[in-house]
Structures are given as structure tokens and as C-alpha cells.
Amino acid sequence: MSDPAVAALLELVTPLVNRRVGPYNGWNPVTRTQIWQWCMAMGDENPLYLDDDYRAANTDFTGAVAPPTMMQMWTMRAVNGDHGPGSTRQNPYEILAIMEQHGFAGVMAVSYDQTFHRYLQEGDQVHHYSTIIKISDLKTTGVGKGFFVTEKAEYMDQNNEVFAEALITYFQYQTPPKQPGAKKAAAPGKINRVHPVENQDTAHFWQGLRDGKLLIQRCTSCNTLRHPPQPMCEKCQSLQWDCIESTGQGSVYTFTVMHYPEIPPFDYPNTIVLVDLQEGVRIVSQLIDTKPGDVHIGMPVAMQIKEVQDGMSLPLFRPVQK
């Protein structure tokens, strides 16, 4: 989309920013049945909500209490698509609808920021007002180009008192054109670590790990140790080699801590270490059982060979207890 087109679109929607629309009325008062249905679906057994004996003994509430996170549910549209009786006919998301007509057809909610002022209980009657308070510039994200649009929702009771409020941010984006043939997306599988290439030069190393040993190559001509595995001695160019088994003892030569982006299947923060093995070679690995702030250069570490997934064993390191 060209810049003038974006400017024209923003000109259309900007006047609608800060326009408060509503009310959007709930179909029913707060009822025990709907609280029950919610709690059953969520597996929420908090006795405050539905246990009359608990409430009588411990609280001033006289009827069933709604979980605060039900806030938005009370004024949702019914299955026929309509808001409750007496609601305004204005579309709270007119801005999003205009963006959709201009090629930004995808929408996803990206963040919620909710404040709960009081509990609702049986008999309360809910309505809400909606105001779009902010539209970002055109942004490029992983799903495409679009606008972040922030809605302020005020949830009110029968006395027009706000019992909860929320800032909800949506991303309204350009959907990519449909690819012919690529109809169904594959079901998501478990995400595994990528296994490094295992070939004639490296097979001994990976087999060693599967056997529970960290093997270091040794040149049989000049006795120089080397890691990572390679076919030739970098000192004397000999192609003859064998292996010694490492003790797995060493110290942190240097390290870095990955925080973002979080890529499965790794745990985050992910501490990557370069370990000085006692034998005199260095190996890149992951430091486990420690907090990033506790890692320091020179820290003594010991290896633990761990089968991180089927058929893949890795030498991981953990701090040595003093």
C-alpha cells in the first residue's frame, strides 16, 4: 500500500478516534447459571463464586459472585450476533471495519490491560461503553503490515458505576493473498531441536554422547587435542586421529544470555556458555540449573550428558557446588 493510500485511510478513521459509543447491554443480569457454566469450563473451584456456605461464613456477599475475568462476557453478543436489548446500533469497531474495506482484513488482539474495581454478584446488570483511543502509524510485524488500534472499554453496572475497565489493543493487518492449492495448514507438531549434521567426520562425537561419553579428538601424530570434530590436525596436518574421553570438568570461558525472541523448544532465559574443558579444548554448550545473574567468567562447571529429545544427547553444563 502506497503512502498516499495510508494517509487517505488515516484521514478517514482519525475523526472516529475518541468517539465514545454505547451502551452495549447485557442480555441477562448476572446469573448463577452463567457463572456456573464459566467455572465448569475453566475448572475454577474458587468457593467464593458458587459456594453459599463459604460466602456466608467468610464474606458479606449474599448471592453467587462472578469471577472478575468474566467482565467482558456479560455484554458479549448472543449467538444471533446481536447485543442485548436497548443497545446502541453503532458499530464499536467502525474504525476496524473501514480498515478492513481498505485491504487490512486481518485482525488479532495483541494485549489486554484490565483493572477490576469490584466483584459482580447475582442480579447485577451490566453494560459497557467503547472508545477507540489510539491508532498507531503503519507498522510491519510478523503477520504483515498494519495498525495497532487501542480500545478503551468501560464496564458498568445498573448504577452506571464502573466495576472494571480494560484497554484492549488489536492489530489490524493486510492479509496475504491466498495461495492456490495451499488450502489447509498442517497441524502443529512438537517443535524439536535441529540435529546438527552427523557425517563421517562427526559421527564418533554424536555416538559417544549417545554412549554417555564426551569424546575429544586427539591427533595420533602430534598428540594435539581438538574440538569441534574435524578431519585434519590443524597443527601438523595429520589425518590420523583417535579420541580421549573428557572428564567433563571445566570452567566458563565466556557466556551470553538469550532473552528474546523466545524460540521453542529452548527454555528462557537461555544461558549459552563457552566452556574451557580441563583437557584444554573449548566447547559451546548450554548452562543449566542456574540463574543468568549467577553466571560469571571462570565459574567452575561440570558436564551432564542429557538426552534432550529422542536420539539426541547433548553435553550440558551446570555450576559445580562449592
Added chain:
Amino acid sequence: MTTIHNLQASQIQTGDKLPEFALPITARLVVSAAIATQDFQDVHHDKAAAQEKGTPDIFMNILTTNGFVGRYLTDWAGPGSRIKKIRFNLGAPNYPGDTMIMSGEVKELSEENGLTLVHVEFRGKNGMGNHVSGSAIVQLADKGASK
């Protein structure tokens, strides 16, 4: 009557971890919770419609995520606690067949009107990454109050 455990300020400190909670995602959970939250968007109950929109399966709606976040907090802090604020970012969708692991950590303790406020950071992680991550403020139960 249900046994009541209300978390007390003396029992927690900054850095404490909330117990992890594993939620297996099933089609039954996604659909029943979508209906309980009055969300009739087809991507939450109709697999063919969801696939037409480019996703591999139906997926959990946001109100349900919100409900599980609320449950996770009060399961830990007890029925006398009170959620004051929840803020979260949404990420990888929860598809049937996956499992979401909820975890959390106490980041700060403060006081308001003689009651303890616990500032918690939480996340719900599935096989593709963070489904939800954010922070909450939970007011602990008033120790002395019976009513």
C-alpha cells in the same frame, strides 16, 4: 465445606515461584469455554472454518485465556484474595493437542490500606512458545477479617 487456604504475606517473598499448572488443550475445552464466554466466532468451534482462515485447527479464545489466568492466580492466592489488575500480551495460539504450562513469579510486594498487594509475572507456554505472558496485581486475603 471446602478447605480454605488463603495465602498470607508472611508466607511469600519476592522471587517465589507460583506452582506450575499444566492445561491439556482439547477441542472440548476450546469449544465449551468459548460458549461459556459467549464467544461464537467460528474459529473457536468450527475446524473447517478455522482452516479456511488459514489456521490448522480451532483455537482458544481470549476470554478463556483470561479466565485461566484468573483461575491460576486465585488457585494460588486463595478465595479471600482479590485480583486488582491483569495485563497480558497474546502470542502463540492454543490448538487442541497442545499443552499450556502456566508459571509465575512474585516480583514485588507492596501495601495498600493495610492489605498486601502481590505483583506477579506469569506466562502460559505451549509447544510453540508463549501463548500468554503478562503481569497481575493480587490483593491477599485480610488475615483478621471473618466477613
